Amino acid sequence: MKYIYDLHKTMLDKDLILVYEGEFTQEITKSVLSMAERNMDAYGEESSTKRKVFNVMVECLQNISKHAEKFEENSMTKNNAIFMIGKKDHAYFITSGNAVMNNDVAVISSKLEEINGLDKDGLKELYKSVIKNGKLSEKGGAGLGFIDMAKKSGQKLRFDFEPIDESLTFFSLKTTVPRKK
Amino acid sequence: MKVLNLEGTEDTPKIILDKENGVFEISGRSLPEDSAEFFNPVLEWLEEYKDSANGETVFNFKLEYFNTASSKLILDILSKLEAVEGTKVVWYFHEDDEDMEEAGEEFSDLVEVPFEFETY
Numbered sequence: 001m002k003y004i005y006d007l008h009k010t011m012l013d014k015d016l017i018l019v020y021e022g023e024f025t026q027e028i029t030k031s032v033l034s035m036a037e038r039n040m041d042a043y044g045e046e047s048s049t050k051r052k053v054f055n056v057m058v059e060c061l062q063n064i065s066k067h068a069e070k071f072e073e074n075s076m077t078k079n080n081a082i083f084m085i086g087k088k089d090h091a092y093f094i095t096s097g098n099a100v101m102n103n104d105v106a107v108i109s110s111k112l113e114e115i116n117g118l119d120k121d122g123l124k125e126l127y128k129s130v131i132k133n134g135k136l137s138e139k140g141g142a143g144l145g146f147i148d149m150a151k152k153s154g155q156k157l158r159f160d161f162e163p164i165d166e167s168l169t170f171f172s173l174k175t176t177v178p179r180k181k
Numbered sequence: 182m183k184v185l186n187l188e189g190t191e192d193t194p195k196i197i198l199d200k201e202n203g204v205f206e207i208s209g210r211s212l213p214e215d216s217a218e219f220f221n222p223v224l225e226w227l228e229e230y231k232d233s234a235n236g237e238t239v240f241n242f243k244l245e246y247f248n249t250a251s252s253k254l255i256l257d258i259l260s261k262l263e264a265v266e267g268t269k270v271v272w273y274f275h276e277d278d279e280d281m282e283e284a285g286e287e288f289s290d291l292v293e294v295p296f297e298f299e300t301y
Contacts, residue, residue, distance in 0.1 A: 026214035030192055048277055051246065055280070058212050058248050065214075128287055131256055140215050144249035152280060 015093075018085040024065040033057060036085055046180045049092070055152045056094045056175045057085070059145040066139040068098035071168050091179055097172045105161055105169050115146055116156045123151045153177045182233070185226045193219055194244065198226050203235055207258075208243035216250040220258065227261040234265045243273040243301070244281065252284070259292040269295050276300040 011019065017039055020032055036057060040050045061083060068081045081098035100108060118126060127147050134143045150157055158174040182200045189195030189209040197206050213219040240262060247255065262268045272285035282298065289296035 026192070029212075034191070047275075048279075051278060051280065054246060058246075062212070062248060062250070124283075124287065128291060131253055132291055134253070136217055136250065136253055140217060140250055142249045142253040144252065148249045 015086045015088050016084050017087045019082070020084075021082045022080065024061060024068060024081055024083070026065065029058070029061040029065060032061060032083065039085075043087075049177065049180045052152050052177045053085075053092050053094065056149050056177060059149050060094055060096050060173070060175070063141075063145050064096055064098050066141055067100065069100055069168060071099035071164055071170075089179070092177045093174055094177065095172065095174045097170060099164060099168045100171045102163075102167055102169050105171075108171065109159070109161070111146055112157055112159050115150045118150075120151075120154070123147060127151060149175050182226075182230060185222060187222075194247075196223060198223065198230070200230060200233075200235060203237070203239070205238060206241040206243060208241070208245075210245050211247040211251040211255075213251070216248070216254050220251075220254040224254075224257060224261060227258065227265070231261065231265045234267070236267050238262070238265055238268040239271060240268060241271045241273065242285070245275070247284075256288065256291060259288055259294055262294050263292055269297060271297045271299055273299050273301050 010016075018032070018036055020028070022028075033054065037050070037054065040053065045053075064081045064083065071080060081096065084093075084095045086093035086095070115123065115126070127144060130143050130147065136142055146157060153175050155176040155178070158176075160172045162170040162172070164170050184201070185196060185198040187193070187196040192210060192212045192214075194207050194209040194211045196208075197204050199205070207223075211219075242255070259270065262270065270289075272288070274281035274285060285296065285298060
C-alpha cells in the first residue's frame with residue numbers, strides 16, 4: 001500500500017490542497033466549491049483572491065460537468081475527470097483534466113489560443129461580443145467560460161492535449177490566480 | 182400582479198419582484214446547473230410587467246457571484262428592462278470587488294438602461 005504514501009507525498013510536493021477524481025455533477029461541484037472555500041478561509045485568504053479562485057473554479061467544474069466525455073468503459077462513474085487546486089506563496093493553481101472528442105480538439109485549442117493572444121481590453125471586447133451575439137448551447141453553456149477564466153485571473157491559460165485512443169483526447173487546463181499580498 | 186419571491190440557495194440567488202410594493206431585486210449567488218430554466222420565470226414576469234409597469238422601476242442587482250451562463254441570462258433580463266419606461270438599474274458591488282464593478286460596467290455598455298453603482 002505504498003502508493004498511498006506516494007500519493008500523499010506527491011500532493012505535498014506539488015503543493016496540492018485539493019484533488020477530486022471521478023464523477024462531476026452540480027452536487028459535486030457545490031461540495032468541491034465549499035471545501036475549497038473553507039480551505040481558503042482557514043488560511044485567512046484575502047477576499048479578492050478568494051473570489052477570483054471561486055470564479056475560476058466554478059467555470060472549470062461546470063465545464064467538466066457539461067462537456068467531459070466518458071472514457072473508461074468499465075468504470076461505474078460518468079464523466080471521469082480530475083480537478084485539483086494547488087497553492088503556493090504567490091498563487092493558486094486551478095487545474096482540470098478530462099476527455100474530449102478528438103474532433104473537438106482543434107476548436108478548443110484555437111479558442112484558447114485566441115484568448116491567450118488578447119490583452120485585458122481585448123478580452124473585455126471578446127466577452128461583450130460573445131455575450132451579445134452568442135446563444136446558450138444545448139448543454140446550457142454561454143461560450144464564455146474560458147474568456148472569463150482569463151479575465152478574472154489576468155493570466156494566460158495553460159493547456160495540453162494527450163491522445164487517449166482513436167476517438168478521445170485527454171485535455172488538461174491550468175489557470176493561475178495570483179495571491180494578493 | 183403576483184409577487185415572484187424565490188428564496189436564495191447556495192447556487193441560486195434570492196429574487197423578489199413585487200410590483201405593488203415597488204421592490205425588484207436579485208441578490209446572492211447565481212450558479213445554477215440550468216440557468217435558462219432558473220431565470221425563465223423572471224423573464225416571463227417582466228414580459229407581463231412591461232405592459233402595466235409602475236411609473237418608476239428601480240431594479241437592484243446585489244450579486245455576490247454569478248457564473249458565465251447566468252451572465253447571459255442577466256443580459257436577457259436587462260434587455261427586457263429596456264422596454265420598461267422609467268427603469269433604473271442599481272448595480273451593487275462589494276467595495277473591494279473590482280470584477281463585480283467591471284461586470285456592471287460591461288452590462289451598462291450593452292443595454293440602453295440607466296445604471297447607478299453602489300457599494301456595500
